[in-house]
Amino acid sequence: MTTTSPQGRTEMLRPDGSPVRVLVVDDEAPLSELLSMALRYEGWEVRSAGDGAGAVRTVREFRPDAVVLAIMLPDMDGLAVLGRLRREAPDVPVLFLTARDAVEDRIAGLTAGGDDYVTKPFSLEEVVARLRGLIRRSGTAAVRSGSLLAVGDLTLDEDSHEVVRGGQSIHLTATEFELLRYLMRNPRRVLSKAQILDRVWSYDFGGQANIVELYISYLRRKIDAGRPPMIHTRRGAGYLIKPGE
Amino acid sequence: MTTTSPQGRTEMLRPDGSPVRVLVVDDEAPLSELLSMALRYEGWEVRSAGDGAGAVRTVREFRPDAVVLAIMLPDMDGLAVLGRLRREAPDVPVLFLTARDAVEDRIAGLTAGGDDYVTKPFSLEEVVARLRGLIRRSGTAAVRSGSLLAVGDLTLDEDSHEVVRGGQSIHLTATEFELLRYLMRNPRRVLSKAQILDRVWSYDFGGQANIVELYISYLRRKIDAGRPPMIHTRRGAGYLIKPGE
DNA sequence: GGTCATGTTCACCAGGCTGTGACATTGCCC
């Protein structure tokens, strides 16, 4: 089930109407808090654990719809935690957090079912998108549709990464795609450059804020070219997307 | 009966509409969990047992449509377990898991019926495919069609391993075939290189992720040669297959 | 044992993508 709030944000709900539940397991407190905040902002109910033992305990009593699990934990390694989690909740999908270089050898075999992973440093938008994908596909929440975002005659498919406006397919780069997805998940709402930077770029990005303007410019060239513009500037406030005309 | 979920994945169902049931018998817990996870992701109902006695008990009350059975178990050897299983459920098809160096002829005798086997280390894609084959052929589930995957003018027969595009038969090696099958079982969906590696290559593969690119390259040469391309790259995201043009 | 098919690694190339800095343009305020 998906409902649309007055602001136009699309929320995920469980069959009984209660919010989706997510457990965050990571021992780096700042990162864990950043993540929790972002997920709560999605309208989800969030608990966090700092180690494997706490994770297992929380899974047992909190019954989350998905788990975000850092591979490196103080008391046991990711595999061990995963095993214990699986015993408590065989079907819960897991999103692994891992360092970029540790990927190939350790992850192999972990993402057996519908599981997925992201490498640090990640962008919040990416983590949220992956989580939504996992939950959608797991069928825990009753949400089974909803991989398609639409604003006016513009659609974006989160599964196939396909973007179409007025029947015409549009090719976007990875960054352009994430930016557009963020805009489209918040239609008719002004998003500040700071917000955009925080959500779409990795949390350790140190560059110029000018990058947002640049990518907005790229998007306009591809999305709005010769058509009624959908991406609008609110001077001194930010950007927003809404149906053209 | 096969139904297609919103994501386009094809599920196997029993005549009464309930999910297919599989029993996994293996004493190596991590492997057993990896397998269970992958099978659950197929939409199947999974139970597991760590020894022969538990296996027999579970077969009696769970009535699975298929059994995955490791040859080496702590309490009795595969032959003994098989005998006891057959007494409980004469018709249930069995997929044996065996070490690569195990004596080939002993296995040959075991799989005399409709049974099948795979050698460790296996790829998840392979195990799932074999199980689907066994179940389909056993007639336990009402699924008798469905060995044919089709995307656009490209078809792949999981039984005969025949691949045809636009009426023209195409020869693929084993690895190429498994890769294409995985892509075709998830049409129009972006699959990351990590996902592909986890599903198509054996669970203990420790090599370069570059191997995926290489095999994509092979596939393109055979599948897309001179035709509208069906295999597409999403830079920074992964690969997907969809009808050409 | 030799040969062939297949699978894997390595090395290199090409091109795409990203982010920077400079500069042009726009809109706002006085």
Place this chain on the structure above:
DNA sequence: GGGCAATGTCACAGCCTGGTGAACATGACC
């Protein structure tokens, strides 16, 4: 209208990703 801040766009450089040829390894088959 003038000036200023904010925004838009350009061109470029470096980096990273992906693609592919060739060499090497392995195992099957004769």
